[in-house]
Amino acid sequence: MTNRTPLLFLNVLIIASCGLIYELLAGTVASYVIGDSITQFSLIIGIYLSALGVGAWLSRFIDRDLAARFVEIEIAVALVGGLSAPLLFFGFARLQWFQLFLFLIVFVIGVLVGLELPILMRILREQLDFKELVSRILTFDYIGSLIAAVLFPLFLVPRIGLIRTSLIFGFLNGCVGLYGTYLMRPLMDRVAGLRIRAVAVMSLLVVAFIYARTLTSISEQELFADDVVYATSSPYQRIVVTRGASGFHLFLNGNLQFSSADEYRYHEALVHPAFSAAAAPRRVLVLGGGDGLALREILRYPSVQSATLVDLDPKMTSLSKAFPALADLNRHSFSDRRVHLVNEDAMVWLTENRERFDVVIVDFPDPNNFSLGKLYTTRFYHLLREHLNPDAAVAVQCTSPLFARRSYWCIIRTMEAAGLVVRPYQTTVPSFGVWGFALAELHPFAPPASLSLPMRYLDVPTLASMFVLSPDMAPVPVEINRLDNQMLVRYYEEEWKKWS
């Protein structure tokens, strides 16, 4: 046994790394999905450390078959720790009491890890001086922690991703357990059962690792530059939220909807020109915009008495309400008492509803399929007109006039064909590029030239500059987009094909 002792210290190193990794994973997942990373990390470190204490205290109740118990604990850590990140992501998408679930997982891992070292020390007690033992074990323990702390942010998160990191370290814990059955064979009666369990757990982790690649929610990890922190499918679309160094990103069917780093440029440009054009609007309609970010800008105006938001997908709007990072970003706009949320197809809603509004913000995803294409047709804009008060202003997001020039002008011309007076405008949003909008009214109007609120992006000269389109975005001849020809979807497909 004596000659094998150094290998046991290698185990200590791995155990220590794994323990810290699980703690960091839990903290990262929690701050990704809940936000507020200081609170999350503090709470998780606190719970984890106290759980270590609980584990250490519990170790006194283990008297016999120490080696076998040690291996069992390793297998348990491999299972719970290894699956922790997938479980946490999975749990976030489905559980009401996610925070409790998170703390429970952290606590269980903490207790198990807390059991490891005391038991290992008691196993090695026979082989070494107490002085030597404590010194070596703690040394390797701290080295392991250092390795984990360095690897985690520099290599594991950017290169491997949270889920696979979790599975890999679980597998390492399993290796320690399995190896233990050979290393400490003389101390154990029967090893077959332990080995079977170790192999079973490790196989499960390997299967999860392989399956993780084919599972849509996780294979998406490969599609996106950042970690996927939330993914769900509704009957209408695939919703994915990623989190990286630059902040949050929301993707619908793989198309970027916003980046928290620069969405303010987009949403200020979308909302405020219409508010400048319409004098002191009281009743506002938002079509699409389920992220609540346009709503955030709208609710800044004290004149607004009601804001109706019509978005097809209840999963999207409830995510914006309940996903803490998103709710913080939209300043809990869905909880504002002025807001009325309707989950319905915008076209169907316009057909069945008779209300009129002072400002309408149209913020649909780009027309990349026929269901979305119908929301940019003459029929749609005719319906929209019937919901406008005489002096109302409408702002429409119109894809990029630079990358999809024909699509952009097709939307503008279609709005005009439906009898709206349209002023095209554009701005630059770093994560999108040059982006286009349309400001429209029922009667001819001057471009807006004032702002009644302070802005982060817009000031009066910037506002004026948005209505200047450079020659490379100048009008091109296009056909009108109608329900029975869906020209826009065809233009859009051709144009974006070139850039992807």
Place this chain on the structure above:
Amino acid sequence: MSLSRRDLLAAFLGAPFAAIACRRPVRRSLPPGEIVGASDRVGHRLREALRPSTDSWTSRDVVIVGAGIAGLAAGWRLTHADLNDYSVFDLEPVAGGTARSGRNTTSQYPWGAHYVPAPLPENRVLIRLLGEMGVMDGNEVAEQYLCRDPQERVFYRGAWYEGLYLSAGATHDDARQLHEFEREIDRWVAMRAFTIPTALGSQNADVMALDRMSAAQWLDAHRWTSPRLRWLVAYACRDDYGATLEDTSAWAAVFYFASRVPAPGKPSQPLITWPEGNGRFVRHLTNDRVETGWLVTSVIPTENGADVIAASRDGSHARGIHAKNVIFAGPQFIAARVIRDYRDVRDFVYGSWLVANLTISRSPESHGFPMCWDNALYDSPSLGYVVATHQSGRDSGPTVLTYYYAFTDHDPRVSRERLLSAGRDEWAEVVLSDLSRAHPEIRDITERLDVMRWGHAMVRPYPGFIASAARREAAQPFRSIELANTDLSGVALMEEALYHGVRAAEAVLRRGGRDTATYL
């Protein structure tokens, strides 16, 4: 099921398909559903009808027999002329004939005819009707009533392709033949030979000569051998006439393609449709003078008009109506059974159809081009399905698919026997197996599957019928009885039914010395 699944599928979808489909056993149970209409059995049972007692006789200025589009249109025209003393009788519990529709919590859906092409200027009566329905926006059909793009797609070897002509994988020769075909159709368009309504079309010798050959012979004569082109024309014949290329007159085949084109080189007229299909016309045209659930058992011409005897659907009572005028708006094969001493109608041949409505919990997945309004299967004897919610703008979630299957047996009696040999469950199995070629999950998402068996769904324009004396004479009044049905035109179209209904009503009005300004 009396037949084995394999025999069943072989009988209706073909032996090769049955062999493939039966390789994997299907364990799932069928969704619920039932057989709805058409009540031919009630009709047969009541043939030996009760005699009405003397006190159950009333009088009417006009009695219209049949509440399909023709009968309803006749009533509509009479109402417009302020002639309100009329009744419309129909055996079925609901009006509409082959344009009838259904409704459930998911959507309305058609049970038969489900669209009309946007009318060209010559179809004045349809333009007037659409105007009254609020469908026209000036001289144009309002955008929301035109079939939304994408309109059609076809499933071929594992994927969907846009349009009904399968252009994927077409060779240079296929493309050349298609181009020639289009040029030939344009030649007829330029002559304005084919119009809707057909009565306004040309009767010249070149045009009528087409009726002497089958669509197959016409394609052969042009050496159009491209399987894709022939499939397209065959699909058109099955879809509009329920017949094969061999059993369809070339006149009818050319009519299908040429009558909808406003000018050479122009695209076909867009289609007008609603979730309930032509049921929308039925709803607009139905009024309180329509009495459903009454089978007219006999029409006896008299000196002052005709006596009409009708029996209630349950056979419990009968009534008689002394009518000054009768418009018989049913098909000729029924006219022969009901009108005393009526003409010989053997030349009128009717094909059978099976229509199924599937209520599904969500749209099925599609490989290739996305879901359209009309979805055809290249390798199936069926016509595929239309999507009821396509026009309503609800693009996801539950919907209703209307599946059409036309029997193209040369002998229509064989068709009717085959149609009636299978019950709801057998048909559900056939429909689900057929659709599972394109949508493997169809059994899991189908919540209900109802079936309509149309024994006499459509008059068949077989070679020679359009030009026949029998057909031309059938539209003439029989003694004082006016005839009005699409079969008089030799093709089954809503526009023809409308035309004949209004024509018959105007004849009645003229006879009574009333308003003679024609809607036609």
